[in-house]
Amino acid sequence: xxxxxxxMLAQNNNNNYVLQACLAAMSIHTTNKDVSICLIxxxxxxxxxxxxxxxxxxxxxGDHAEHxxxxxxxxxxxxxxxxxxxxxxxxxDMLVLQDISVWxxxxxxxxxxxxxxxxxxxxxxxxxxxxxKAFHKFDLPNLYSGFHYFKKSDLAHxxxxxxxxxxxxxxxxxxxxxxxxxxxxxxxxxxxxxxAAKIMNIENKIINPNVKYPSFTHMKSRIxxxxxxxxxxxxxxxxxxxxNDLTLKIGNFTQTGIxxxxxxxxxxxxxxxxxEKHLGIS
Amino acid sequence: MSKGVLxxxxxxxxxxxxxxxNYLASRIKKYMNLPTSIVTDTDVEKEYASFDxxxxxxxxxxxxxxxxxxxxxxxxxxxxxxxxxxxxYDLSPYSETIVMDTDFIICNDKLLNAFxxxxxxxxxxxSSHVGHKNSIPEFNRISDTSVEFYWATVLFFRKTPINxxxxxxxxxIKENYMHYRNVYQFKNTMxxxxxxxxxxxxxxxxxxxxxFATELPGNNLFSLDKDVLVDINEDVLQILxxxxxxxxxxxxxxxxxxxxxxxxxxxxxxxxxGN
Numbered sequence: 068x069x070x071x072x073x074x075m076l077a078q079n080n081n082n083n084y085v086l087q088a089c090l091a092a093m094s095i096h097t098t099n100k101d102v103s104i105c106l107i108x109x110x111x112x113x114x115x116x117x118x119x120x121x122x123x124x125x126x127x128x129g130d131h132a133e134h135x136x137x138x139x140x141x142x143x144x145x146x147x148x149x150x151x152x153x154x155x156x157x158x159x160d161m162l163v164l165q166d167i168s169v170w171x172x173x174x175x176x177x178x179x180x181x182x183x184x185x186x187x188x189x190x191x192x193x194x195x196x197x198x199x200k201a202f203h204k205f206d207l208p209n210l211y212s213g214f215h216y217f218k219k220s221d222l223a224h225x226x227x228x229x230x231x232x233x234x235x236x237x238x239x240x241x242x243x244x245x246x247x248x249x250x251x252x253x254x255x256x257x258x259x260x261x262x263a264a265k266i267m268n269i270e271n272k273i274i275n276p277n278v279k280y281p282s283f284t285h286m287k288s289r290i291x292x293x294x295x296x297x298x299x300x301x302x303x304x305x306x307x308x309x310x311n312d313l314t315l316k317i318g319n320f321t322q323t324g325i326x327x328x329x330x331x332x333x334x335x336x337x338x339x340x341x342x343e344k345h346l347g348i349s
Numbered sequence: 350m351s352k353g354v355l356x357x358x359x360x361x362x363x364x365x366x367x368x369x370x371n372y373l374a375s376r377i378k379k380y381m382n383l384p385t386s387i388v389t390d391t392d393v394e395k396e397y398a399s400f401d402x403x404x405x406x407x408x409x410x411x412x413x414x415x416x417x418x419x420x421x422x423x424x425x426x427x428x429x430x431x432x433x434x435x436x437x438y439d440l441s442p443y444s445e446t447i448v449m450d451t452d453f454i455i456c457n458d459k460l461l462n463a464f465x466x467x468x469x470x471x472x473x474x475x476s477s478h479v480g481h482k483n484s485i486p487e488f489n490r491i492s493d494t495s496v497e498f499y500w501a502t503v504l505f506f507r508k509t510p511i512n513x514x515x516x517x518x519x520x521x522i523k524e525n526y527m528h529y530r531n532v533y534q535f536k537n538t539m540x541x542x543x544x545x546x547x548x549x550x551x552x553x554x555x556x557x558x559x560x561f562a563t564e565l566p567g568n569n570l571f572s573l574d575k576d577v578l579v580d581i582n583e584d585v586l587q588i589l590x591x592x593x594x595x596x597x598x599x600x601x602x603x604x605x606x607x608x609x610x611x612x613x614x615x616x617x618x619x620x621x622x623g624n
Contacts, residue, residue, distance in 0.1 A: 191558075293493050293494060319534075321556040
């Protein structure tokens with residue numbers, strides 16, 4: 068049985084990413100047994116939620132994202148900050164809706180693994196490139212950093228070293244490898260990780276297009292295969308419903324796996340209280 | 350295990366579905382060598398001798414108006430009496446049944462392979478227009494945000510406890526159709542078997558993608574009601590297919606050896622009548 072370690076990095080801005088991480092941790096504890104969760108953050112964690120985490124770790128070497136609205140410049144530090152030899156890394160705006168033990172078993176085959184296949188809420192593979200034009204145009208590996216895995220290894224260490232370099236000099240790297248600001252005018256972890264993978268020529272070692280999972284449901288509005296576009300907010304088209312037993316339905320579809328809700332206002336008191344009630348948190 | 354085909358035929362003020370069913374039954378006998386039973390509220394005339402069994406119902410009242418096109422320039426608003434499909438399980442005299450629309454034209458025996466499949470419920474999800482239309486959104490999903498579209502045009506089922514539950518579920522959806530219309534986000538208030546079956550399949554799959562319904566053998570070829578069936582000669586059909594965005598302009602298409610769903614029922618009846 069593989070060790071089931073989860074890591075998230077959260078930095079609040081106008082949005083409360085720490086609260087998102089707490090909700091994600093509640094979802095992990097609801098569906099997965101014998102897990103360890105690490106939160107990397109400099110922001111305070113509400114005392115009632117501290118028990119959700121086995122480790123709460125400061126972001127090392129200062130805050131490189133201090134002047135950013137979208138704080139991602141510290142993400143490369145995850146490799147160095149974790150107290151684990153291996154971990155799954157997920158975005159904070161995710162819910163883990165099922166036992167994913169078998170995913171961890173699968174990930175033992177890799178030193179570094181990125182999901183490269185994500186799904187709509189209806190369970191269809193997303194082919195739409197609306198949000199990743201640079202990937203197609205510049206032949207970047209189609210990876211998603213929202214769910215990835217690494218074990219402490221030479222490969223992962225070198226990869227994260229490249230990620231540090233790319234993140235700190237993203238304008239230059241994006242210009243050379245991803246079409247520059249025409250395609251991506253802010254630093255993106257997906258683009259940065261894809262560039263690192265391309266430079267290292269390790270695409271075949273870190274993604275596997277032949278497997279359905281590990282993966283996640285990606286709720287960005289424009290990639291749901293809808294004929295009609297209404298807004299960036301997917302809840303304007305389909306409603307979320309969380310039942311008493313914490314089964315999540317989006318529109319007519321029961322959700323399983325990992326749900327990447329993307330819209331911050333998905334998190335509300337009703338959802339938080341439902342998980343708190345289930346876990347006996349007060 | 351008894352095998353056969355079940356047809357539902359409820360005439361309206363203009364279209365004779367029993368006549369269509371009789372024509373289809375003769376083709377089923379010819380190409381598939383299967384018996385056909387008909388469910389109807391019409392006294393089936395002696396001239397319609399193709400049926401293995403006539404299951405006569407009391408007059409079925411259903412107000413379900415829809416526009417029937419006959420090519421691009423003619424249409425009529427008629428009563429769409431599409432009731433009964435949900436009772437297939439209860440009414441079929443066979444333990445293994447293929448249910449068909451009466452406007453389905455059998456030209457080969459490929460559907461016989463359904464009987465040798467281990468799947469207890471089969472229908473078409475994929476489909477191809479006989480002409481140029483590659484993708485018609487309304488045949489992909491029942492609404493933009495909702496579930497996949499399954500065709501109720503042709504169904505195969507065995508009489509199993511699970512299928513009993515399934516058909517009871519379709520009945521429930523039909524009885525509460527306006528509720529399911531709201532929940533599944535489609536606008537049209539007219540009852541559609543395709544929609545009720547699509548919703549039921551989705552529920553049987555646990556509100557996810559699943560394999561409760563597997564794909565029937567063969568291709569699900571169709572012509573729209575703005576296309577015009579011109580002739581049927583044995584297994585060769587000639588159809589005028591309306592050109593895309595060219596109202597009233599047609600392309601002649603000849604199809605050989607393929608089963609086809611002819612949605613223009615006026616033209617089908619003209620061909621059956623030999624006009």
